[in-house]
Amino acid sequence: MRAHHxxxxxxxxxxxRIEGTVVEFHRINPHSFIFLEQKTAxxxxxxxxxxxxxxxxxxxxxxxxxxLKLGDIVEVCG
Numbered sequence: 001m002r003a004h005h006x007x008x009x010x011x012x013x014x015x016x017r018i019e020g021t022v023v024e025f026h027r028i029n030p031h032s033f034i035f036l037e038q039k040t041a042x043x044x045x046x047x048x049x050x051x052x053x054x055x056x057x058x059x060x061x062x063x064x065x066x067x068l069k070l071g072d073i074v075e076v077c078g
Contacts, residue, residue: 018076
């Protein structure tokens with residue numbers, strides 16, 4: 001039984017891919033957050049907040065504390 005979080009609010013049938021520039025990274029518990037800015041086709045900027053694993057989980061996987069830096073370009077899928 002999955003009781004931690006419900007996926008009821010999300011469309012789990014389609015993946016969403018976002019490529020953008022890291023403008024903030026919060027390595028915190030219970031979930032880390034990456035804030036990205038994505039340039040759209042019309043040249044405007046769209047800001048995204050991406051929830052990730054906890055700081056504890058990132059430490060266990062040996063993800064470096066400077067693994068994401070401001071200005072890095074990343075692609076996320078969820």
